[in-house]
Amino acid sequence: MIIRHTHTVPENITSVRLSDYANGLFPQIPSRKGLNKAIKAGTIYIDGKVGNTGDWIKTGQKIQLIELDKKPAKIYQFDLPVIYEDDYLAVINKPAGIVVSGNQFHTVQNALLHNLQPSKVVDAFQLPRPVHRLDHATSGLLLIAKTTTANMALSQQFENKTIRKRYQAVVIGQLAGEKGQINEDIEGKMAITKYEVLQVTPSLKTQYLSLLNLYPLTGRTHQLRIHLSNLGHPILGDKLYHQDQPLLKGKGLFLCAVELTFEHPVSKESMNFNIDPPNKFEYRLSQEKRRFESRYSDF
Secondary structure, X not given: OEEEEEEEOOOOOOOOEHHHHOOOOOOOOOOHHHHHHHHHOOOEEEOOEEOOOOOEOOOOOEEEEEEOOOOOOOOOOOOOOEEEEOOOEEEEEEOOOOEOOOOOOOEHHHHHHHHOOOOOOOOEEEEEEEOOOOOOOOEEEEXXXXXXXXXXXXXXXXXXXXXXXXXXXXXXXXXXXOEEEEEOOEXXXXXXXXXXXXXXXXXXXXXXXXXXXXXEOOOOOOHHHHHHHHOOOOEOOOOOOOOOOOOOOOOOOOEEEEEEEEEOOOOOOEEEEEOOOOHHHHHHHHHHHHHHHHHHXXX
């Protein structure tokens, strides 16, 4: 347990409950909603004991904000490419084949302390937190919050849909038109994906492979994979939504988060990060083209 802030109740404080008195008391918790969550989570103490929403506050009491020890017993010694880092946030390039977080040990979250510098800000997390998720099989840019303030602000941007994400994928087949939009509910919830075709390559196995830019306007689970599969063009290597199309053994999913744009939670600066997709994207497209041309070069 780490004590983040200590406050001693001054004189002449009467007839006020913890939920009202502590609102705005801690710089780490800038909202009443956040305060209520902290009280419910048992991170607000009164005179050394867990406080409750309805507790009456008295002069001389010591109110403390604590952080429960969520640090893993052992840090996962796994190298992650760090694209950007400051005291408030980080952007990493998540490799395919590792989950972002969860009950297991081998997660991105448990590897963050191995890769990131500790934040010096007063409301810094003991263990930095991913603000969103990428599938186990998906690679690419992942946004990490290092402080309570950053986490709340970035989560709000995701909720308001002001964070823009761009993915690239290799899909089976050739889509109609150069651009399009998929409007199809997923589990009863609205889901929208825009796409644009970057390259079409002939293929002996699937007739064509297409390289796409994908722009999810909503954030449903497996949205891109489901939308492309239902469109009849599943993402190459997708074992779950491949619709009996050929799979490449051991090559993984050809889906990568390549661009991330958001507002810095403190400086309010517009932040934009771009990466290239894994080398296997270009290699697969080039190899399919060479094989096709080799087969039909004499015709």
